[in-house]
Amino acid sequence: MTVRPITRVALVGAGALALLGPLAATTASAAPTASGDARGADRVLAAPYAVEPYETVNVRSGPARSYSKVGSVAAGQPRGAYCWTHGETISDHGYTNNVWVKLVEGYVSAVYLKGNEYGDLPASARC
Numbered sequence: 001m002t003v004r005p006i007t008r009v010a011l012v013g014a015g016a017l018a019l020l021g022p023l024a025a026t027t028a029s030a031a032p033t034a035s036g037d038a039r040g041a042d043r044v045l046a047a048p049y050a051v052e053p054y055e056t057v058n059v060r061s062g063p064a065r066s067y068s069k070v071g072s073v074a075a076g077q078p079r080g081a082y083c084w085t086h087g088e089t090i091s092d093h094g095y096t097n098n099v100w101v102k103l104v105e106g107y108v109s110a111v112y113l114k115g116n117e118y119g120d121l122p123a124s125a126r127c
Contacts, residue, residue, distance in 0.1 A: 046104050047080025051119045057112040063087025063100035070106045080104045083127035084118045102127055 055075045060067040064087050073079050087100040090109040099110040101119040113119030
């Protein structure tokens with residue numbers, strides 16, 4: 001029997017990630033770094049979309065500031081995202097939006113994400 005090594009390759013787009021299916025979910029580990037946070041690349045691979053905050057943003061357990069803070073994402077650090085939902089309306093830097101994006105680790109307001117009003121997720125990616 002011949003054994004061939006499997007190489008993980010980063011693919012772009014939900015369709016390509018869907019082809020990976022369970023492979024992406026089981027191989028994307030959250031290995032801690034010196035600061036105790038998991039590597040951003042692994043967290044991007046674990047979800048069908050990627051988002052990037054333009055400033056450091058709090059991650060909440062639900063789509064409102066009243067939910068507990070479960071962490072934060074530094075500006076420019078990509079994170080995996082699953083879908084978006086309506087939640088508390090947030091106004092900051094001249095933008096107002098009630099869209100919250102579900103990340104691997106929790107929810108962030110789309111006001112702080114690069115891209116369109118859905119944090120660059122497709123409008124059809126509703127939770």
